[in-house]
Amino acid sequence: MISTTIENYIKAIFYLGETATNVTVSAVAERMQNSPASVSDMLRRLYEKGLIEDKNNITLTDQGSFLAKQIIRKHRLWETFLVKTLDFKWDEVHSIAEQLEHVQSSLLTERLARFLEYPETDPHGDPIPDKDGNFPDLSIIPLSESEPGKSYIFRSVATDAKDFLNHLDNKGLQLGQRWVIIEKEEFDGSVKLLVDDKNEVYLSEKVAKNLNICSGELD
Amino acid sequence: MISTTIENYIKAIFYLGETATNVTVSAVAERMQNSPASVSDMLRRLYEKGLIEDKNNITLTDQGSFLAKQIIRKHRLWETFLVKTLDFKWDEVHSIAEQLEHVQSSLLTERLARFLEYPETDPHGDPIPDKDGNFPDLSIIPLSESEPGKSYIFRSVATDAKDFLNHLDNKGLQLGQRWVIIEKEEFDGSVKLLVDDKNEVYLSEKVAKNLNICSGELD
């Protein structure tokens, strides 16, 4: 009934809806690597299936949104399985999970979740919705309250002053990155991080107070 | 390049080739639940892709045969995973494995095999080919040499006398069934079995000597 292709469109629209204010045909086309013409055509079909609210306002219906969250749940559970159980590295698993997320069996999904002991986040630190589509609320703290040696995910910024964002850009810092705290200087509150297992970055307390993180342990 | 649909055709031809002397269009159509016209059309495409030898003689090329065995390997490994790791029952897993067998990542397949400790048979007792496409040779013994309490798979018959096969049919015995030995009578060599967790069957030594089984433990 719902093809893999449709599932991928719904997922793309869900993700775009999380960041962009209004989702556009061209944004979906860009993300799906398809022509705008194909997207326009597909949106008609999604509307006919009751998955989006309107042809002009690309917003998921409750049904569409639930479907998206189910797919995201499966994707993130499988990524967790690949890393924790099959010893994949966390940056190797995406394309395999893109295939596994379309396997249809709610019993399988629930058994997998149970086997993994109901994880709240995947290996990238992204939250895993439960079977009803509810995301766990990960406790968000400023980087200044992090603990040395622990691993976190960079989640949000407390201010969007242009020069501040520029500063982050210069340091190569981006949302979703895994940050491991190498050390914290008691004296001035400065922090030294390892970003995505690659680069070391030093940050002042002033900056650290404005970066929000959540726990992202790999176990 | 190779679609899921094509993989399913190749698998069907492989299975039919194992039993039938010559594979026919209508046999493939029957198995795939498609019209003979569709099969005829598809065979042309399989030939163009170098997966079957000839349009008139439906036999897999080396490439086609290797592909079939890879799919069977994945199917049986996933079934084993579902039963041993996720606690599915062995008769619940087929349709899920039908989906998982098409996931493409040889690294995934090998990691899964390693995690399962390189099983030789799946939960139905069917042999799992290795990554080069070689099937393990399961040691086949007559039922008369089975051990009470153990689980076996009914693999072959030592004679195909019509009245003997009729006798098996009357008792509801079929190739591939799981047989658990309930008891063996030392006195006359008769055997009492539990067939597929359902029916109890009594067999004389004369019959037991002509039924070949192999080990089919579930661990």
Added chain:
DNA sequence: ATAAAATTTTAGACTAATCTAAATATTAAA
């Protein structure tokens, strides 16, 4: 407020995989 630019939709075509109905070829039987 209108022209230019950007975005979206429509029209028409293509491919893979399927179908039914008709034509052809093969096998079996009288």
Added chain:
DNA sequence: TTTAATATTTAGATTAGTCTAAAATTTTAT
């Protein structure tokens, strides 16, 4: 060996998902 039955192929359609090119619409800027 010729006919009857069975099996296979071809022809023509259909559906999902895609494309390019052109038309229509909306947005932005002067």
